[in-house]
Amino acid sequence: MLYDNHGRKINYLRLAVTDRCNLRCQYCMPEEGINYVDRSDLLTYEEIERIIRLFGSLGIDKVRITGGEPFLRKGMMECIARINDIPEITSIHITTNGTLTRDLIPRFKDVGIKSVNLSLDSLDPERFKMITRRDDLDKVMESLMSLIEQDITTKINMVVMHAQNIDDLLPMIELTKHLPISVRFLEEMPFNGIGIHDNMALWDHKRILDFIVQSHPDIRPLVNEPNSTSINYQIPGYIGSFGIIASYSRLFCGTCNRIRLTPTGLLKTCLYDGGIFNIKQLIREGATDDNLTTALTGALGSRAKDGHEAESLRTSHLINESMATIGG
DSSP: OEEOTTSOEEOEEEEEOOSOOSOOOTTTSOTTOOOOOOGGGSOOHHHHHHHHHHHHHTTOOEEEEESSOGGGSTTHHHHHHHHHTSTTOOEEEEEEOSSSOTTTGGGTGGGTEEEEEEEOOOSSHHHHHHHHSSOOHHHHHHHHHHHHHTTOEEEEEEEEOTTTSGGGHHHHHHHHHHSSOEEEEEEOOSOBSSOOOTTTTTTOHHHHHHHHHHHOTTOEEOOOOTTOSEEEEEOTTOSSEEEEEOTTTTOOGGGOOEEEEOTTOEEESSTTSOOSEEHHHHHHTTOOHHHHHHHHHHHHTTOOSSHHHHHHTSSSOOOOOBGGGTOO
């Protein structure tokens, strides 16, 4: 099994397969987009499968495929199916914006997808268009309904942004009244691709909860799963639930069981670090599995205690990358 220097068991890989996205969400990238990496710099599917087989042998059993938007990459479903054939990998999960998935969803269970995190920051067409700079709300809602019809565990991720989508907080919760889903409200993070971090702390987890309690004073806390990033609640009589993720406050670092790989193969032991080493580069230089294992265990042996320490250790303390380049 993999453990870091703080005694935390590591069994979860978040793998970003592309930095490309067909939306331009304001909290992720500027309107003109970002400078996408050359396709030759991406991890190939063969490299992805080798890495996951190796990580599986070391104790990783959960994989989340992210992007960018993962389904912009051709052959993604076939890659997921091959990952599902790796015996040690017991659960595969997807984070997607839902604009390209409606016709794929009936195949999700066949390729081993256990659950989906659907990025959705507004239920209002005009606000959705303002935030994403695209007019695709109908496609996302069709995907949401298809996920529910296919009985796939679904979580909606909504980034809470000051003066932009606060009016969506309560309507999002109302979705859980009749739908078997979880809505998670995320503190906005600084990974917007422009290095401007104003207003990040204005809507923290406390303010979000206080706002909800004003309209739903009878909410009850739920028992959270081990390693959960969200503090979860339910309104009596509602089918679904909601949670709040303190992603900017970084309150869940003490139980973090995750490592990340960017689309170019950069290993991150924390979302907020600047990257530890590039596994793709090692592979292309001829590294053996033993070499890769040594590099990974070495990285975990000097892992930052939490996101605040990881950020302080960055070569450049300014966070100006896009979330699409490191995996949502």
